[in-house]
Amino acid sequence: MESLAPITPVVVEVGRRKNYASFEVFQEAILANEVILKQVILGQFIVEYKGLGKDAKRLTLNAGSQTTPKVDGVLLDYKCPAFESPYLTGAFGSGVITLTAPISGEQLILDFNQIKRIQ
Numbered sequence: 001m002e003s004l005a006p007i008t009p010v011v012v013e014v015g016r017r018k019n020y021a022s023f024e025v026f027q028e029a030i031l032a033n034e035v036i037l038k039q040v041i042l043g044q045f046i047v048e049y050k051g052l053g054k055d056a057k058r059l060t061l062n063a064g065s066q067t068t069p070k071v072d073g074v075l076l077d078y079k080c081p082a083f084e085s086p087y088l089t090g091a092f093g094s095g096v097i098t099l100t101a102p103i104s105g106e107q108l109i110l111d112f113n114q115i116k117r118i119q
Contacts, residue, residue: 009047009061011035040064 013030020026029052036048044064050056060070069076083090083097090097095113100106 009063011047011049011059011061013051015052 013033015026015029020029033052034050038046038048040046040062041064047061047063048058049061050058057072060073062069068078080092081090082092082094087100087102088097089100096109096111099108099110
């Protein structure tokens with residue numbers, strides 16, 4: 001896939017295998033899903049896409065400018081944790097991550113700013 005336009009919106013949707021009988025069924029669902037194009041000026045569009053899940057959110061991308069996309073009408077917040085899971089956490093740009101063992105709960109903190117290991 002190649003785009004000659006300087007700004008090209010790309011939407012990637014993934015799904016859990018258990019929710020679809022086959023990859024082909026997933027592909028059919030994606031292809032049947034509505035994509036709304038609203039022309040802003042000649043050759044420039046706003047793209048709206050709502051994902052497949054029952055709790056899916058609506059994504060709005062202004063393909064005519066470099067404005068921040070919206071999710072359900074709210075500007076996307078790029079300030080988010082770099083890692084946020086039960087076993088790995090760390091703030092974006094902090095250089096510090098915490099690993100948590102799933103059974104014991106023991107933690108290992110790695111500080112990449114000082115290249116040292118804190119237990």
